[in-house]
Amino acid sequence: MENIQFFISGVANYPFLQNALMAGILVGIVCGIVGCFIILRGMALMGDAISHAVLPGVVIAYMVGISFFIGAVITGVLTALGIGYISQNSKIKDDSAIGILLSGMFAIGVILITAIGSMEVDIWHILFGNVLAVSIGDLWMTFGITIAVIAFVFLFYKQLIVSTFDPTMAKAIGVPTKLIHYMLMFVLSLVTVASLNTVGIILVVAMLITPGSTAYLLTDRLPVMLVLSATFGVISAVTGVFYSYIYDVATGASMVIVATIMFMFAFFFSPKQGLVVRWFRDRSAQHAS
Amino acid sequence: MNSSVDINHLSVAYHGEWALKDISFQAPKQEIIGIIGPNGAGKSTLMKAIMGMVTVNQGTIRVFDQPINEVRSDIAYVPQRNMIDFDFPILVEDVVIMGRYPHMKWWQRPGKQDREKAIESLRQVGMESYRKRQIGELSGGQQQRVFIARALAQEADLLFLDEPFSGIDLTSEQIIIDLLRQIRDQGKTLFIVHHDLSKVEEYFDRLMLLNQRLVGFGQLQDVFLPQLISEAYEGQVATIKGNNSDDMVVVK
Structure with a gap:
């Protein structure tokens, strides 16, 4: 209780904490929504690849003096194209192609950072976030990305559903499935940039996959899954910022731990699929027979 | 003129x-047409070509006398x-609503209206009471x-079914074939990709034997013949009932 009061007065008094909280909430929403489609399309690893591939883009953007955005989107989408190109033009399977480009791009980023040796770009902050450094400008950018992503999902909802559920039908009725795929990769790069300060490159995949998976265990309907996933993202973000403020630990990691704990709860106790519930049901079924 | 699908010298x-080599045929309307052939015969490729999903290297495809892009919504x-x-x-009714897209x-x-059309289509296949179920249940x-x-909700005149009887019990198979006849x-017009030779005579009005090239296409009595089948399956397995008695023929 005391902790909560301490946190609330902190939020009231410190702009950095307000910014951190807002950024966390936005990241929770946007990752939660995009994550649902990533999960249903079986692209979790792809999400990981794109988020890592953003690193060299961010560093180059910093070196050239342009927005992080542009650099991140360029290397993110190029990596997505590269993965597709390798798996279509050789016997290398998708997951290997992803692994190769993920680590290759990430290595380029690390080399660049160490080469410029600047004190201003702290690799730790890019990799794990630095939520104390969220500026008003960053906040607006994150807000803009969140709105753009929600608009994308809303406008292309039909196309997203049919190309995810039944790609063959989607192609047959003329939905541009390839374009949808690369649009999602583009969105993934944007989301990674939006999450850079809050959770960082390494852990962003957790904010994409974990709240969505929790929601997936709890519902049979995509619209409900989207809302639940965004809600779990926000809960993880707020609780994560809270604990990191109270105990002075890394914010991104705290958020991810909260998300993971929620997932474990759903995994064991969800009414339809929960392990514990299933165990009880099987037992009573045995007794009945 | 009165054809559903008209293909001229198609190669893919x-x-x-080569997945398909120099395929030509004219399929009539209002029939159940079976496409059979061994694995890798190009059955799916042919279906995808007619649905406008693969790059055609040579030849032309016309559906209801028009280029595919003009009739996409008419193909389910x-x-x-x-x-x-x-x-x-996703719920059952939302799957069917995709047919309206x-x-x-x-x-x-x-x-x-789309929702009503979907419910009406579910009623037609006897699944209306399941409309709020998740599809996997x-x-x-x-x-x-x-x-x-879903295909009915689309109000398409040409339907492609990819192995509709695989992994389904006999009772359901009977329900489905009755349904397809009604349709x-x-x-x-229905094209059905079918991988085994059983029930062929019972199910199809017309048969296509495919093995990269068109081995046979026409009425059952002209196509469902041991020599053509063994040609399509290149001496791989298959047993068919002969015309008189239980003499079986063919391949493996």
């Missing part, structure tokens, strides 16, 4: 290898069950009927 290659597709993720968070503008949402045969309802009798 994948990665430099019933997927092979193992191509679908049945854990997908080709009739909507890219930004439009399904309206009341149904049996294989029921799932297949839901996808057929044919409403004036629609």
Whole structure:
């Protein structure tokens, strides 16, 4: 209780904490929504690849003096194209192609950072976030990305559903499935940039996959899954910022731990699929027979 | 003129290898047409070519006397069950509503009429009471009927069914074939990719034997013959009932 009061007065008094909280909430929403489609399309690893591939883009953007955005989107989408190109033009399977480009791009980023040796770009902050450094400008950018992503999902909802559920039908009725795929990769790069300060490159995949998976265990309907996933993202973000403020630990990691704990709860106790519930049901079924 | 699908000298290659070579045929309307042939015979490729999903290297395809792009919404597709993720968070009625998508503008949402059409289609396949179920809760045969309802909701005149009887019990198979006959009798044309030779005589009005090239196409009595089948299957397995008694022929 005391902790909560301490946190609330902190939020009231410190702009950095307000910014951190807002950024966390936005990241929770946007990752939660995009994550649902990533999960249903079986692209979790792809999400990981794109988020890592953003690193060299961010560093180059910093070196050239342009927005992080542009650099991140360029290397993110190029990596997505590269993965597709390798798996279509050789016997290398998708997951290997992803692994190769993920680590290759990430290595380029690390080399660049160490080469410029600047004190201003702290690799730790890019990799794990630095939520104390969220500026008003960053906040607006994150807000803009969140709105753009929600608009994308809303406008292309039909196309997203049919190309995810039944790609063959989607192609047959003329939905541009390839374009949808690369649009999602583009969105993934944007989301990674939006999450850079809050959770960082390494852990962003957790904010994409974990709240969505929790929601997936709890519902049979995509619209409900989207809302639940965004809600779990926000809960993880707020609780994560809270604990990191109270105990002075890394914010991104705290958020991810909260998300993971929620997932474990759903995994064991969800009414339809929960392990514990299933165990009880099987037992009573045995007794009945 | 009165054909559903009219194909002239069609050839399709994948990665430099022929999947289909010089296929020509004219399929009539209002029939159930079986496409059979061994694995790798190009059955799916042919189906995808007619649906306008693969690059055609040579030849022309016309559907209802028009280029494919003009008639896309008039062609429905019933997927092979193992191509679908049945854990997908979607209800039966929302699957059927997808059949309405080709009739909507890219930004439009399904309206009341689309929903009514979907329910009506579910009623036609006897699945109306399942409309609020998640798709994975149904049996294989029921799932297949839901996808057929989706094709009905699309109001397409040409239907492609990819292995609709695989992994389905005999009772459901009978329900489905009865349903398909009803649909044919409403004036629609159905192409069915089928992998085994059993029930061929019972199910199809017309048969296509495919093995990269067109081995045979026509009425059952002209095509469902041991020499043509063994030609299509290149001496691989198969047993067929002969005309008189139980003499079986053929290959493996």
